[in-house]
Amino acid sequence: MNLLKRWFGAKASRTPNPSASYQDAGGGIAITTSDQLEEALRTGGATASGATVTPNKALNTSAVYASVRIISGAVANMPLQLKRKVDERTREDASDHPLGVVLRRKPNRWQTPSQFRRMMQAHLLLRGNAYAMIVRSVGKIKELVPLHPDQVECTQNDDLQLEYSYTRKDGRKIKLPQSEVFHLVGLTLDGVHGVSPIAYARESIGLALSMENHGATTFKNSARVSSVLSHPGKLGPEGLAFLRTSLDDYRSGGESEGKALILEEGMDVKPLAMTAEDAQWLQSREFSRVDIAMFMGVPPSMLGDNSGSDSNWGTGLEQKSLGFVAYTLEDWLTTWEESIGRDLIAADDLETYARFNRAALVKGDLKTRWEAYVKGLQWGVYSPDEVRALEDLNPRPDGLGGQYYDPPNTAGNSETKKDDGDEPSKPA
Structure with missing residues (x-):
């Protein structure tokens, strides 16, 4: 653990590198290259709607937050198992593998497995990459220390090996070889760096943020009136002041809640219906939610949109859930399984692999x-003890739980076989 103290517990440098440690108040990204500096100076994450979008600010949008919560929660709560390949058709549990303790019980000294996976998956969804430093002792993995993607720079050397540069809070940079980093990559265009969904959905998210700000400002300032008061003549200063005081008391609620408004001097009140701008604003919010759901790969109904815009996912809750698992969640589960096999399991260990239990x-x-x-029992796929194990129950105490039932209507069963030329046996 001295390695961790040397990298993360050393005293702050007196002359931090400002170019490496700079980040805006909303999170942003560390400025490490000239391209990043140029983009920050030109746009700073600004969108055509005027809203500045960063991964942290994007979470203020309900559709983005819900998408990240749903996907990362599914990955965090699904059991992750280590399996060992005995032969071409036989697999056995490999929970005795040293990596099993890290993945299933204690990834590091302060996180639970679900916390670790949820955070890493959130980084993957918001930034396209997720990193964790691999801490080994006597050749065995002891900890996975998460690294914030904004503080990690990944480069590929001429020999095609990857190298990582981690920027500490004090501005110091630490070089990490590929063998010491667990790297999850999302959609990639160069095979090395994951593409941030937020970068491509920036305009949709910016529009959603702008509309939310517009709605909040409207309600705060009461900019949209619901009715108009008309006076047959001209209202004097004293009458105007009295009317304004009466309206303020009426709007304050309390004892006035639910009471009628009394008008004097022949005044009349006319209600105003919802304007076309108001209706367009509501429709735009629905469209924005569906647009963000499309970027994140989540059925709009799972984000609270029941307008029927997600009919392509299926016609029922079960079909939509199956579509979400098949076309969204399966992609992330495969990314986790293959990355674990590449970064955390020894290259010469060809029998051990990680597998999420999708039955959960x-x-x-x-x-x-x-x-x-x-159905699994009827067709001999499961034995009773295997079903009980899936339900976290002990084997049958009579010892008969290990047998498999013969599939029904199987051709060539004992009832149709001949015995030394005799007639086929008949069922009793």
Whole structure:
């Protein structure tokens, strides 16, 4: 652990590097290259709507926050198992592998496995990359220390090996070889760096932020009136002051809540219907939510949009859930499994691999889960003890839980076989 103290626990440098440690108050990214500096000077993350969009600010949008929460929560809560390949058709549990303790019990000294996976997946969704430093002792992995993507720069050397530069809070840079970094990569265009979804969805998110600010300002300042008071003549200063005081008391609520407004001097009130601008504003908010859902790969109904705009995902909750698992979640699960095999399992260990238990996705659906178990038992896929293990139960105490049932209607069963030329046996 002295390595961790040397990298993360040393005293602050007296002359920090401002170009490496600079970040804006909203999070932003560290300015490490001339291209990043030029982009920051030209736009600073600004959009055509006028809103500045960074990964942290994007979370202020309900659709972005909900998408990140749903996807990262699914990855965090799904059981992650280590398996060992015995032969071409046989697999066994490999929880005794040293990596099993790190992945399933204690990734580091302050995080639980679900916290670690949720944070890494959130980094992956918001920035396209997620990093963790691999801490080894006597050749075995002891910890995975998460590194913020904004403080990590990944480069590929001439020998095609990757090298990572981590910028500490005091501005000092630490070089890490590829063997010491667990790197999750999202959609990539160069095979090295993940593409940030926020960068491409910036205009949609900026529009959503601008509309939310517009709505909040409207309600704060009461800019949109719901009715008009008309006077048959001219209202004097004293009458105007009295009317303004009466309206302020009426709008303040309290004892006036629900009471009628009394008008004097022949005044009349005319209600105003919703304007076309108001209706367009509501429609734009719905469109913005659907647009962000498309970028993040989440059915709009899972984000609270029940307008029927996600019919392509299916016609029922079950079909939409299956579409979300097949076309969105499966991509991230595969990324985790293959990255673990590449970075955390020794290259000469060809038998051990990581696998998410996707059957846990139907844990909350008791009917579907048990229907699947029954079919698995009938067709000899599962034994009773294997079903009990999936439910976290002990084997059958009578010792008969390990047997497999013969599939029904199987051709060539004992009822159709001949015995030394005799007639086929008939069922009793």
